[in-house]
Every structure is written in structure tokens, then in C-alpha cells.
Amino acid sequence: MIESLVEDPEVRIALERLRAHGDPEEALARVAWSVLAEPGDGVAGALIAEMGARDALDLAVGAGSRVRPGTRGRTLLEGQARWKPRADPRAVADAMSGAGDVDARLILPGDPMWPVTLDDLGVHAPTVLWVRGDPEILCAEPRVAIVGARAASAYGEMLAGDFAGELAAGGAVVVSGGAYGIDGAAHRAALGVEGRTVAFLAGGVDRAYPQGHQQLLRRIVETGAVVSEVPCGTAPTKWRFLSRNRLIAAVSHATVVVEAGWRSGSLNTAGHAAALGRPLGAVPGPVTSAASAGCHRLLREYDARCVTTPAEIRELWGGRTDAPEVAMRSDPDQVRLLDAITGRSALTVREICRRSGVAPEKVSAMLGVLELDGMVKRVEGGWQRAGGVGRRG
Structure with missing residues (x-):
């Protein structure tokens, strides 16, 4: 399916109009998935997460004999039954040309403009925007x-x-x-x-x-x-x-x-x-x-x-107040979380949970609030104290 799309000059022109970042074949595969699968299709999401959009697409519209037996195989066969009736390269091309006609942009996961908070949806995250x-x-x-x-x-x-x-x-x-x-x-x-x-x-x-x-x-x-x-x-x-x-x-x-x-x-x-x-x-x-x-x-x-x-x-969401120090001290869990984070090395959520003794779900929520308040920052490998924020005694 991807091969026929890549070779179509109209498709290449349409993709350029959408100003998508990254690998063109990955972009085409994700566009195809947005045509094939209904929003929030967890089977499609799991397949894409495991194999990548292009390989997952090959399996989705390929022969059923490639599917191994078992519960997972049955789930995939049911998915193929949903997806194959929509597996039309023309529909993918029409989706892109239609978007180009209204000057829409195609945003993919990993793009600088992709809102990373959507990734919290896991296998139910959108394939494109x-x-x-x-x-x-x-x-x-x-x-x-x-x-x-x-x-x-x-x-x-x-x-x-x-x-x-x-x-x-x-x-x-x-x-x-x-x-x-x-x-x-x-x-x-x-x-x-x-x-x-x-x-x-x-x-x-x-x-x-x-x-x-x-x-x-x-x-x-x-x-x-x-x-x-x-x-x-x-x-x-x-x-x-x-x-x-x-x-x-x-x-x-x-x-x-x-x-x-x-x-x-x-x-x-x-x-x-x-x-x-x-x-x-x-x-x-x-x-x-x-x-x-x-x-x-x-x-x-x-x-x-x-x-x-x-x-x-x-x-x-932890918007700034006139007395952030007082606000922080009023929540002991936030104080414990800040005490667990240093400004020297990045810590994963799991390590912050271990050091602070705060539950993972609450740590994730509080990190978002503290990031908005300028007290912590997301870096490669995890989280750090933001510059100028000292430890609270």
C-alpha cells in the first residue's frame, strides 16, 4: 500500500503541501492509519507502538496467514476485518489533498509541534493530528x-x-x-x-x-x-x-x-x-x-x-500566586517531591517515587504542576530542578 502511495506524484505533492516533518513513508503510513482505524483504536495503537506505523500497516492489510494463533492473533484478525475494507490508497490520497485544499497541517508524534501530553493516552493516542x-x-x-x-x-x-x-x-x-x-x-x-x-x-x-x-x-x-x-x-x-x-x-x-x-x-x-x-x-x-x-x-x-x-x-494547574513559597509548604507531598529532585542529574518518575515515597500517579500530576510553576524542568532522561530553585529546608 505504501509503495503505491510513494510512487504517486500527486501524493508526494499533497504531502509537501501538508508540511509534515520527518520520514515521508512514516508520514504516509500514519495518514493511512488515520483512514483505516477509528479514533482510539487500541489494537491499532498497540501494533504501531510495537512495529512502527509502516510495518504495522503492512501487517494490517496483509494476509491473515501471517497472524499467529492465540488470543492476540484473534484480536489482530478482528482488527484486520475492521481495517481492510478501508484499505484504499485513493482514500489516503484524497485525505491529504482535502487537507491541502483547506491549508491544513499534518502533525505527527515526535514533531516539535506535537503536544506530548497526548502521549499519556498510550495505545489510544492519535496517530496524527x-x-x-x-x-x-x-x-x-x-x-x-x-x-x-x-x-x-x-x-x-x-x-x-x-x-x-x-x-x-x-x-x-x-x-x-x-x-x-x-x-x-x-x-x-x-x-x-x-x-x-x-x-x-x-x-x-x-x-x-x-x-x-x-x-x-x-x-x-x-x-x-x-x-x-x-x-x-x-x-x-x-x-x-x-x-x-x-x-x-x-x-x-x-x-x-x-x-x-x-x-x-x-x-x-x-x-x-x-x-x-x-x-x-x-x-x-x-x-x-x-x-x-x-x-x-x-x-x-x-x-x-x-x-x-x-x-x-x-x-x-498550579498557576503562580503572590506567595508560592507558602503555597508549596502547605502541601507536604510537593515538599517531599522537591526534596527528592536535584539540579545535578535527571531522575525518572520511578526514581522520584522511590526517593519521595509519593505514589507514581500523584508524582506525574505534581511534576506537571511544578513544571508550570518553573520549579522543575523536563530534560533528557527525566526531571531536574529548574535553575535558581534551591532546596527547601
Whole structure:
């Protein structure tokens, strides 16, 4: 499959238009995977992680006789049954030309503009990202997801706008899903203060969905980014919305649910954030309001933090305060973690856990917060104290 794509001059031209970094064959293989597999396909993700995108693609569309018997073999055969009907080189070429037509960029894992927080999804991480707008915003920090109900109340939209506007004015990147209600209010408020915002779509970036947000999404492309893991031409569907939610949670340093019903899709985003160890906030509403029942559920069942102001939202990801020393001393686990890290050599998360006695999940979450606060830095081989930060006695 890759051979026929590599030899196609139209495909080579389309790939150049997408300005993808790295090995062209690897890029083509990953584009092919975005066509073959549905978002979050863990079997495809595991295969790519083990073999690389190109070799995995050869196995995926190759003969079933190459698959060894056993449970793993059956899983792979089931995957092949899903992927082979889509194994059309023309579909891959069309995906790239469609992206080129709307001036989209192709971002691959390992690219300088790839948000590494997505890698926390493991085998469920996206194989590629299709981006319209400025892809560098995906790596700008901090990034905060503001999500909630489509059928939002005036109360919910007011708060979403107030929070997003002040956070964006302070330099945060506002992340949401481009939908009606809370999402739209958050995006518009960020744009209104000339801040940065990112919309993750469930369909291709060439499709404005919902239709009523065509102009809003166009404005986001001009100053921010519209992103999807599915190729151009792909229609948004219910399961793709649910899969899209994991990207919103993973790319963000914190997630805030402003308003949500008991079964709102926003709770799916919140669930992904909680599973990834990301800070999670929920805005309370009237106890009689069905539109806030989901937020109250998050506060009760998901250990979400109650947030009512932009300052409280900043606290979720460890935003700077007027007294960082006092804030650090108030959390003994953070003090133990900082005492375990030196400025001389890089330490892995496992070694930091051993030295500090803090659980791995909490260490990973706190390292992200401390990095944002300028107290630690990620280097080759692990983590170090940031320059100018001394040990706390």
C-alpha cells in the first residue's frame, strides 16, 4: 500500500503541501492509519507502538496467514476485518489533498509541534493530528479545557465566557470542542480578548460542525487552531464525539466543567481527565437545576474541585500566586517531591517515587504542576530542578 502511495506524484505533492516533518513513508503510513482505524483504536495503537506505523500497516492489510494463533492473533484478525475494507490508497490520497485544499497541517508524534501530553493516552493516542491555523498553539502553556452542556443556560454561558475571557487574557490557551452552548461561549470569550483558543472537532477539519459555528470556527483558524485526528471528509458521529473528548482532556493541563446535565457528554471528558490524573474542576449551580446535576455529580463522585472564579481555576494547574513559597509548604507531598529532585542529574518518575515515597500517579500530576510553576524542568532522561530553585529546608 505504501509503495503505491510513494510512487504517486500527486501524493508526494499533497504531502509537501501538508508540511509534515520527518520520514515521508512514516508520514504516509500514519495518514493511512488515520483512514483505516477509528479514533482510539487500541489494537491499532498497540501494533504501531510495537512495529512502527509502516510495518504495522503492512501487517494490517496483509494476509491473515501471517497472524499467529492465540488470543492476540484473534484480536489482530478482528482488527484486520475492521481495517481492510478501508484499505484504499485513493482514500489516503484524497485525505491529504482535502487537507491541502483547506491549508491544513499534518502533525505527527515526535514533531516539535506535537503536544506530548497526548502521549499519556498510550495505545489510544492519535496517530496524527490535522490542524488548521497555528499548530504551535498546541504546545503553548498553560492549556485549560472549558467544557459543558450544549443546551446551556444563560448562567452557564455567562460563567464560561467570564472564565475563558479572563484566563485567555492572562495567557492561558482555552481548549474546547467547538459545540453550541458552553464550548462556543468559551471560544468566543477567548477571541474577544484577543487570546488563544483551540477547538477539537469530531469530524474532519474541512467540515464546520455545527453549521451554525462556521464563522466562529473560521475566526478560531485565523488566530488559534482547529484540530482533528480524523482525515478531511470524515463526518462527525456520536462515537467520534466521545473519542474526541479524550483528546480535549489529554491535551489540557486542567479541565473545567461549567455546566452539565446528569448524562452530559462533558462528563465523558471529565472522566478522561480524571483517568489521566489531570486536575478537574466543576462549577456548582442551583441544586434545583438539572443543567448543573452533572457538575454536582463530579464534585461528589469524581473528586472534582469546586471552582467559582478564574483564580480558583488557575490553582488547578498550579498557576503562580503572590506567595508560592507558602503555597508549596502547605502541601507536604510537593515538599517531599522537591526534596527528592536535584539540579545535578535527571531522575525518572520511578526514581522520584522511590526517593519521595509519593505514589507514581500523584508524582506525574505534581511534576506537571511544578513544571508550570518553573520549579522543575523536563530534560533528557527525566526531571531536574529548574535553575535558581534551591532546596527547601
